[in-house]
Amino acid sequence: MLSNQEYLQQFTNALEITDQVINDLCVVVKGTDSKAIYATATHNRVFNCDNSILNNYVFPLEADNYKHSQSVIEEQEVINARTKRISFNIHLFDGQVQPYLCTKYPVVNPTNNEVIAIYCVFQKIPLSGVHHQILRAYNIYRKASQKTDLERYKLTKREKQVIFLFLSGLSSQEIAEVLSQIENKTVTKSTIDSLFTKQLRLKFDAYTRQGLFEKLMESGFDRYIPKDLFINIKLPITDLTSY
CATH class of the missing domain: 3.30.450.20 (PAS domain)
Incomplete structure (x- = not known):
């Protein structure tokens, strides 16, 4: 023993x-x-x-x-x-x-x-996003390319934050509330709406938010997390x- x-x-x-x-x-x-x-x-x-x-x-x-x-x-x-x-x-x-x-x-x-x-x-x-991977298996989203060309989009810090929170299922109001906490200042829903309309949808050539969501998924953006969101x-x- x-x-x-x-x-x-x-x-x-x-x-x-x-x-x-x-x-x-x-x-x-x-x-x-x-x-x-x-x-x-x-x-x-x-x-x-x-x-x-x-x-x-x-x-x-x-x-x-x-x-x-x-x-x-x-x-x-x-x-x-x-x-x-x-x-x-x-x-x-x-x-x-x-x-x-x-x-x-x-x-x-x-x-x-x-x-x-x-x-x-x-x-x-x-x-990240196990649910996203399951939906890919059912061909709801196309399988993402192995490497995303991040330089192509020249994303700002705020755009990266919004993409991550958007793919997490948050609305404009919820995204604004999260960013307000992170930055300790007020970020409004209209600011987020404007970013979607005037920046992200143009950069990704998407006419609707659903179209933007699908293009982000196809490009593999659900694999990325902005560093400044880490605590x-x-x-x-x-x-x-x-x-």
């Missing part, structure tokens, strides 16, 4: 071997006290750290809506519920602020059924469920 320490050593030894053959494994193993026990080379590169993090807490810098306490609470939930937790994060990741997922699993010693560590996997989000945040998420 292996002790918790012996089993944990076996686990990290196996992970170290795996790290040598899978070059893109972004993983950190934490103890039940949330301190790092083992980190892969990719993890250290992506989060700009080294093995000095071992036996210490591994959290991004607190900023905006991200707080260290969220990670601690999340990890205690993993231990107590003995099930995985997934979070959507926007933070510094691989050299730039961008969205990524973190999935945390309990590591259980099978000889005594005790949770002895937390296995944390980090990954970039490969696509540092951690949000719990669940798996998609069919019903």
